[in-house]
Amino acid sequence: MRRVSLKYLRPGMIIARPVYSGDGRLLLASGLSLTENYIKRLAELGIGSLYIEDQLFHGDLNIDDVVSEQTRIQSVKLVKEAFHSLEKEKYIDTWAVRKAVDDMADEIFSNKDILVNYFDIRTYDDYTFNHSVNVTILSILAGITLKYNRVQLRELAIGALLHDIGKVHLDKKILNKKGKLTAEEYKHIQQHSLYGFNTLRSYYEIPILSSIIAYQHHERLDGSGYPQCLKGEEIHEYSRVVMVADVFDALTSNRPYRKAYSVPHAIDIVKKLYPSLDDRSITAVFSNVAPVSYTHL
Known part of the structure; x- marks a missing residue:
């Protein structure tokens, strides 16, 4: 199979990997033949690409996942529930958070020799929740590379999973604004770091x-x-790891105002940001990412 950008999808192509919504609902099953309506709906959902069957690979090219689809979906659901629960009930189920990061860490330890194939299929609306899970997976892998013990990995993973929790307290109109932010609006967005910490x-x-x-x-x-x-060194090493994973995942994500950068392009951008980002953390994060790109851009 190969990954094909939305603009190159054509009716009759066969879906090789299923597409799920952020809450785990199956949107399109593998083996399904694409139609014009399906392609149009994918565009509406903000899904920029699909894995399709390709006879050149004889249908036998399997992409291993460092974290299973089920665990990823459950983790995304948990982050979404944490945001919504905090917003409505002012409460976070910390036991569920700990279980989620432990489950991810357990799977990653079992598959730590597998490079991350950094192309999950997600929608714009689920960006924040998928982003949190992706940052956590990358951070755990980086932590393993940095020889962290299990206590350190849990500390890192909990912070990575909930690094954007402060956005719950932001003005949604400003948070979801598609145009350029004013200086005052940007200052408001910056408050999510303090809100999250508190x-x-x-x-x-x-x-x-x-x-x-x-x-x-x-x-x-x-x-x-x-x-x-x-x-x-005033910035804790955990934070330096998460800042690299955070920037990288943002660059490789489709957004309403731009398309995702390819993995090689995103890696180049992140490396050019050095010395604003930690070189040791950059190496730890990217040593676990497969240098793949779109078949068609």
Whole structure:
């Protein structure tokens, strides 16, 4: 099979891997033949590409996943529920969060020799939740590369999974604005780091270092980040790992205002951001990413 950008999809192509919604509902099954209506609906959902069958590969090219589809879906659902629960009930199920990161870590340990095939299929509306899970997977892999123990991996993973939880407290009109933000709006968006830190610190079950990730993931080594303009070693190593994973996943995601960058292009962009990003963390994150790109762009 091969991955094909939406603009190159044609009726009659056979879907090789199923497409799911953010809550785990099957949208399109593997083996299904594409139609014009299906392709149109994919565009409406913001899905930029599909895996299709290709006779050149004799239908036997399987892409291993470092985390199973079931675990990924359950993790995305958990992040969505955490956001919604915090917004409506002012509560986060911390036990469920710990279980989710432990499940991901267990699977990743079992498959740690598999490079991440960094092309999951997701919609614009589910971006925040899928993004949180992707950042967590990359961070756990980086933590293993950095020889973290299980306690450290859990601290890292909890912070990575909930690094954007502070967005719950932002004005949704500003958060979802498609056009350029004003200076005042951008300052409002920046508050999500502090909001996230304060939210996570209110739960004694959540390690302080996990909370610090929410606070520092937009800092940069050269002091150009926020909220405190910290530099170098002033930023905790967990935060430096998550900031790399966060930037990389954002670049490789389809957004309403731009298409996803290919993996090689995104890697180049991230490396050019050095010294604002941590070189050790860049190496740890990208050593686990397969250098693949679209068959058609």
